[in-house]
Amino acid sequence: MNPNKRAPHVILLTILVYFFLYAPIFVLVTYSFNASKTNIVFTGVITQFGDLKLVDGNVMQSPCGPFHWFCELGKNQEVMNAAKNTLVIAFISTFSATVIGTLAALALQRYNFKLKTFSEVALYIPIVIPEIVMGIGILTLFSQIFSYLNNSFGLSGDGRLGLGLTTVILSHITFSIPFVTLVVRARLQGFDQSFEEAAMDLGANEVVTFWRVTLPMLLPGVLSGALMAFTLSLDDFVITFFTNGPGSTTLPIYVYGLLRRIITPQVNALSTVWILVIFLAVFLLQWLQNREVRS
Amino acid sequence: MLRKLRENKSFQGILLISPTLLFMIGLLILPLILTTIISFGSRNSDGGVIYSFTLDNYIRLAGFSTSCDNGATSCFDPLYAQILWRSLALALETTIIVIILAYPLSYFIARASAKRRNTFLFLVLVPLWTNFVIRVYAWMMILRTEGVLNGVIGAVFGFLHIPFTPLNMLYTPGAVLVGMVYEFLPFMILPIFTSLEKIDNSLYEAAADLGANSIRTFLRVTLPLSMPGVVAGTILVFIPVMGTFIVSDILGGRQVILVGNLIQRQFLDARDPTFGSAAALILMVMTLVVTYFYTRKFGFGEEIVIG
Numbered sequence: 001m002n003p004n005k006r007a008p009h010v011i012l013l014t015i016l017v018y019f020f021l022y023a024p025i026f027v028l029v030t031y032s033f034n035a036s037k038t039n040i041v042f043t044g045v046i047t048q049f050g051d052l053k054l055v056d057g058n059v060m061q062s063p064c065g066p067f068h069w070f071c072e073l074g075k076n077q078e079v080m081n082a083a084k085n086t087l088v089i090a091f092i093s094t095f096s097a098t099v100i101g102t103l104a105a106l107a108l109q110r111y112n113f114k115l116k117t118f119s120e121v122a123l124y125i126p127i128v129i130p131e132i133v134m135g136i137g138i139l140t141l142f143s144q145i146f147s148y149l150n151n152s153f154g155l156s157g158d159g160r161l162g163l164g165l166t167t168v169i170l171s172h173i174t175f176s177i178p179f180v181t182l183v184v185r186a187r188l189q190g191f192d193q194s195f196e197e198a199a200m201d202l203g204a205n206e207v208v209t210f211w212r213v214t215l216p217m218l219l220p221g222v223l224s225g226a227l228m229a230f231t232l233s234l235d236d237f238v239i240t241f242f243t244n245g246p247g248s249t250t251l252p253i254y255v256y257g258l259l260r261r262i263i264t265p266q267v268n269a270l271s272t273v274w275i276l277v278i279f280l281a282v283f284l285l286q287w288l289q290n291r292e293v294r295s
Numbered sequence: 296m297l298r299k300l301r302e303n304k305s306f307q308g309i310l311l312i313s314p315t316l317l318f319m320i321g322l323l324i325l326p327l328i329l330t331t332i333i334s335f336g337s338r339n340s341d342g343g344v345i346y347s348f349t350l351d352n353y354i355r356l357a358g359f360s361t362s363c364d365n366g367a368t369s370c371f372d373p374l375y376a377q378i379l380w381r382s383l384a385l386a387l388e389t390t391i392i393v394i395i396l397a398y399p400l401s402y403f404i405a406r407a408s409a410k411r412r413n414t415f416l417f418l419v420l421v422p423l424w425t426n427f428v429i430r431v432y433a434w435m436m437i438l439r440t441e442g443v444l445n446g447v448i449g450a451v452f453g454f455l456h457i458p459f460t461p462l463n464m465l466y467t468p469g470a471v472l473v474g475m476v477y478e479f480l481p482f483m484i485l486p487i488f489t490s491l492e493k494i495d496n497s498l499y500e501a502a503a504d505l506g507a508n509s510i511r512t513f514l515r516v517t518l519p520l521s522m523p524g525v526v527a528g529t530i531l532v533f534i535p536v537m538g539t540f541i542v543s544d545i546l547g548g549r550q551v552i553l554v555g556n557l558i559q560r561q562f563l564d565a566r567d568p569t570f571g572s573a574a575a576l577i578l579m580v581m582t583l584v585v586t587y588f589y590t591r592k593f594g595f596g597e598e599i600v601i602g
Contacts, residue, residue, distance in 0.1 A: 133330070
């Protein structure tokens, strides 16, 4: 056996790195139960249930008890709007990018055409250029187009075209497509085409074959691609930062705005909820992949 | 006619790829071309773009200024060159530290039993997908003067009866480095793990049979075979670190300005998109050049896909 396997220094370093990865997350979660309103020092957990009672900037008693900041979060209209925007953007861009990216994967894996090399290179661009370059590029394009249209149609006031949900969604679709294509293409590479040939031999046309044979067999790959696009969209800060406008604030943008002002434990409560959601999403992704490996 | 189209494989391929091309050309290639064009332009007083051909923005980036304090017509100020250099140096430092931290962990995961391996990987994926902004915020709580780290050190010192004044750790270059390492560590662990996992156990056995000790086995077998993972991880870490502005913004305050902050400010505060575009292009060229030479030396890793 490999002599390094149980080397004590490897185990020690592993423990230290895991500690480094999880200590900040532990701090975030702990402080979401902090009684202190200013949230600079941890003054203890809110233990009493009952009407809201504040002493020296510490919450002594709350209708929600230790979950005081989570309840406040639920009442915060800005957070709820940002959460809604984040989900709307993630769902629409994931759906579009998954469909478009899957078609691209089929084209690249199964067909030969003139623009194939160009397409492959284009799909690698988002991976090899810094996100900020893509962000400012899209911002420049949209602002130039909008100012041209606003001027030539004489749009003014609320009628003016500007950045918003649509521009964010279009940008998210753009950076998600390459990842969906990569994942689906990897799945297609190990694909046994004899099933499709059998379907055709039995008289199914291309459309029926696609819906009844190809797609069901591709589905695990398509689903992992979709889940990846979804997490990328939920997580995105840089591109959204440059392409969002009034009314299209997402949660990461909202949190960033708060970090430059006063931070209450509400931000920690939001982080805790977020970490929980991510925990479940990663769990689901791994479960899907493991099921795929087993079958 | 329709039959002919149905049999034309090339046409079908184009049809399937066309929505992708529409997005890639419209929202990726076109913006890059536009960025290049306006980087040679100049701005008007309200932050609009005047299309012209001037190298002013690049000359300004190189450090030559026409608005000098002492009234001279031109002067040299290496401010922007320093920012570019600082960003490059920080990206290299971060990448090296991340490799050193990620390697043993990836090795440990790759050598674990199949059942445990998934659990250990899961534990890497959770911080990876936890939002970037939230993770910077966590370090803000840890590093600030009244924060968690000073609290812990203070408690230890107090226990030992040693006087302790809280350290100023937030808004220092060190804070930015720690933040960057934390943000990008998972991006290195996964590709190195993927390449280590592929190494067949029989190779270790052969090395041991031939009398190699553990250090020799590591240097001659493990390390060379895991290089594709290290290369892929380096690309996944180096490129984003070069352009990130949140970490330096939140943990560096106004003390640590990187090229990402410079670009962001030109577009949002300073309202000079032409200068910002020039800086963005230089950033892109710098990352592409480093990546190109690096991958030419070590090959392009297939482990680039995380998922």
